Amino acid sequence: MFEAVLLTVITAATPLLIAAIGELVVERSGVLNLGVEGMMIMGAVVGFAVANQTGSGALGVVAAIAAGMAMSALFGFLVLALVTNQVATGLALTILGIGFSGLIGEAFIGVPGLKLPELYIPGLSEIPFFGPVLFQQDAIVYLGFALVALVAYGLFRTRLGLVLRAVGDNHGSAHALGYSVIRIRFAAILFGGACAGLAGAYLSLAYTPQWVENMSAGRGWIALALVVFASWLPLRVVIGAYLFGAVTVLNLHAQAFEFDLSSPFLSGLPGFVTGAIEIATTSQFLSSLPYLATILVLVLISANRRLTLVNTPACLGKPFVPDR
Amino acid sequence: MKSLLKTTVAAIAFAAAGSAAQAADVKACFVYVGPVGDFGWSYQHDQGRQAVEEHFGDKVETAYLESVPEGPDAERAIERFAREGCNIIFTTSFGYMNPTIKVAKKFPDVKFEHATGYKTADNVATYNSKFHEGRYIIGQIAAKQSKSGVAGYIASFPIPEVVSGINSFLLGAQSVNPDFKLKVVWVNTWFDPGKEADAAKALIDQGADIITQHTDSTAPLQVAQERGVHGFGQASDMINFAKDAQYTAIIDDWAPYYIHRVEAVLDGSWKSESTWDGLAEGHVVMAPYTNLPDDVVEMAKATEEKIKGGWEPFTGPITKQDGTVAAEDGVTLDDGAILGMNWYVQGVDDKLPQ
Numbered sequence: 001m002f003e004a005v006l007l008t009v010i011t012a013a014t015p016l017l018i019a020a021i022g023e024l025v026v027e028r029s030g031v032l033n034l035g036v037e038g039m040m041i042m043g044a045v046v047g048f049a050v051a052n053q054t055g056s057g058a059l060g061v062v063a064a065i066a067a068g069m070a071m072s073a074l075f076g077f078l079v080l081a082l083v084t085n086q087v088a089t090g091l092a093l094t095i096l097g098i099g100f101s102g103l104i105g106e107a108f109i110g111v112p113g114l115k116l117p118e119l120y121i122p123g124l125s126e127i128p129f130f131g132p133v134l135f136q137q138d139a140i141v142y143l144g145f146a147l148v149a150l151v152a153y154g155l156f157r158t159r160l161g162l163v164l165r166a167v168g169d170n171h172g173s174a175h176a177l178g179y180s181v182i183r184i185r186f187a188a189i190l191f192g193g194a195c196a197g198l199a200g201a202y203l204s205l206a207y208t209p210q211w212v213e214n215m216s217a218g219r220g221w222i223a224l225a226l227v228v229f230a231s232w233l234p235l236r237v238v239i240g241a242y243l244f245g246a247v248t249v250l251n252l253h254a255q256a257f258e259f260d261l262s263s264p265f266l267s268g269l270p271g272f273v274t275g276a277i278e279i280a281t282t283s284q285f286l287s288s289l290p291y292l293a294t295i296l297v298l299v300l301i302s303a304n305r306r307l308t309l310v311n312t313p314a315c316l317g318k319p320f321v322p323d324r
Numbered sequence: 325m326k327s328l329l330k331t332t333v334a335a336i337a338f339a340a341a342g343s344a345a346q347a348a349d350v351k352a353c354f355v356y357v358g359p360v361g362d363f364g365w366s367y368q369h370d371q372g373r374q375a376v377e378e379h380f381g382d383k384v385e386t387a388y389l390e391s392v393p394e395g396p397d398a399e400r401a402i403e404r405f406a407r408e409g410c411n412i413i414f415t416t417s418f419g420y421m422n423p424t425i426k427v428a429k430k431f432p433d434v435k436f437e438h439a440t441g442y443k444t445a446d447n448v449a450t451y452n453s454k455f456h457e458g459r460y461i462i463g464q465i466a467a468k469q470s471k472s473g474v475a476g477y478i479a480s481f482p483i484p485e486v487v488s489g490i491n492s493f494l495l496g497a498q499s500v501n502p503d504f505k506l507k508v509v510w511v512n513t514w515f516d517p518g519k520e521a522d523a524a525k526a527l528i529d530q531g532a533d534i535i536t537q538h539t540d541s542t543a544p545l546q547v548a549q550e551r552g553v554h555g556f557g558q559a560s561d562m563i564n565f566a567k568d569a570q571y572t573a574i575i576d577d578w579a580p581y582y583i584h585r586v587e588a589v590l591d592g593s594w595k596s597e598s599t600w601d602g603l604a605e606g607h608v609v610m611a612p613y614t615n616l617p618d619d620v621v622e623m624a625k626a627t628e629e630k631i632k633g634g635w636e637p638f639t640g641p642i643t644k645q646d647g648t649v650a651a652e653d654g655v656t657l658d659d660g661a662i663l664g665m666n667w668y669v670q671g672v673d674d675k676l677p678q
């Protein structure tokens with residue numbers, strides 16, 4: 001039972017985790033890309049279409065990553081080369097992605113999909129409890145874990161990560177030192193697009209193997225919130241994604257598992273306590289919990305201003321035009 | 325924003341189509357709340373529109389706008405259709421009720437048809453389907469087939485249509501097994517495949533071996549297929565997604581109604597009515613019964629016939645969740661009581677969100 005809940009939490013959290021870790025790298029380089037939802041949905045539709053046409057899930061995943069990167073390349077060209085407004089361009093990217101994915105996906109509505117196989121890691125998958133939960137998943141879940149480790153290590157333990165953070169914190173200085181701000185930011189944007197595309201592939205090939213319009217249902221926006229929630233630290237993205245997944249899934253479990261307020265155990269409690277329990281267990285309240293949790297964490301984080309400033313990329317969202 | 329964009333695109337396409345063909349006698353126009361590709365509610369309405377085109381050929385021209393948000397945008401869309409020379413306009417979502425009435429006042433010569441609402445006028449008719457009739461049948465099947473005696477119900481919003489569906493399902497199940505249990509999970513959305521799938525998993529993990537839904541995606545059935553339990557299609561036949569898991573599906577078939585009403589405009593007999601039809605009239609259709617033993621199929625078909633013969637699933641004795649009597653033995657609830665239902669029958673393992 002507990003295992004089953006954990007399994008659903010992992011599947012609910014994976015797309016959020018992957019998209020958020022990609023966006024984290026983009027924002028660390030000083031670019032705000034609000035188009036995560038659009039890149040994700042494009043990944044979902046292209047991944048589904050290619051897997052459906054070729055019969056290969058792996059090709060579908062590769063195509064989804066490519067689709068996410070293509071979308072992000074468009075975004076990168078607009079905001080870096082043409083120096084358009086990042087917020088407006090990101091929003092436009094989302095709208096474009098949702099509309100365009102509907103057009104591409106028209107032929108695939110009502111077509112049963114292809115589900116990525118679960119990979120059992122020999123040895124590890126036989127460990128009691130942890131084995132089935134952690135080591136009997138599909139490839140994208142493992143890829144998600146690997147991405148977090150890669151980004152956490154890369155950002156803070158390598159020279160490349162240092163340069164990327166320097167570009168995000170002070171593009172003027174980085175430029176003066178001879179680093180190509182534009183090139184580094186473009187690479188970061190491409191990485192973000194690849195992650196969003198992969199998250200999309202997870203939706204249409206593993207989570208719910210099918211294509212329906214607008215199937216990302218706002219997960220790209222949640223990923224964006226997660227990056228802020230995590231105060232731009234990779235490991236906190238993991239905590240955030242799992243917290244979000246857990247609250248969503250536990251809400252559903254709590255509803256199926258009815259609390260009996262008339263039980264003798266609870267009947268002795270004062271009225272306002274049972275009243276509070278009653279409100280706390282309504283589905284509407286439980287559905288809003290993840291968002292309340294985000295707000296709460298944002299409040300807690302910003303209460304400690306010094307700590308926030310340390311991690312916030314100082315040049316986030318600011319355009320850079322190299323002077324010649 | 326997305327809907328705005330699509331509306332604009334659709335409107336341009338529609339304007340172009342309008343100038344191309346002028347030969348048709350009647351122009352029938354449709355306003356949809358979702359994309360025609362949702363494989364659920366709007367998809368089925370569009371199937372009805374296509375049936376109209378096919379049935380009348382050159383005599384009738386059709387047009388549609390998809391993803392029109394409920395509210396001020398809807399009024400603009402409906403008014404635009406009225407101005408462009410539509411003779412009959414179908415507005416297919418509850419939230420279009422007031423905009424439809426408002427536009428209808430300005431265009432007394434245009435006929436309006438509003439789905440699932442309750443306000444009519446001289447040139448505004450309403451129509452809806454008795455989906456709960458189908459739910460009674462699937463409730464019976466669930467009780468026959470379930471080994472655990474527990475079904476899971478994925479519900480969208482606590483509105484009368486959904487509540488009466490839950491009640492009808494349980495009444496059907498109780499007619500087979502009086503101790504049948506029903507767990508309800510509210511997902512507070514019409515459409516989120518991921519969340520619907522998670523809800524299905526939660527219900528299965530807690531012992532339900534039959535999954536049914538009042539949300540629009542095929543995800544819960546896919547989960548049922550994966551986990552080796554069973555379920556029912558919603559709004560359209562979803563057998564392609566769950567060939568071993570789907571017992572049957574409750575299909576909304578708007579085609580006969582749309583053809584009938586467009587015919588009425590053609591021959592001048594159209595008048596404002598409130599239509600609420602179900603299995604008997606073919607507005608609600610059961611998909612082929614699959615994965616079921618013969619005796620259960622026979623039972624389902626017998627119930628289908630009984631309902632087609634005029635029997636109402638909400639016939640007493642019906643006891644509410646709080647123990648009060650909703651209908652005495654043999655008494656049938658009237659239409660108003662079913663269309664405004666805001667209470668559970670006894671046996672629902674849930675507290676109705678208020």
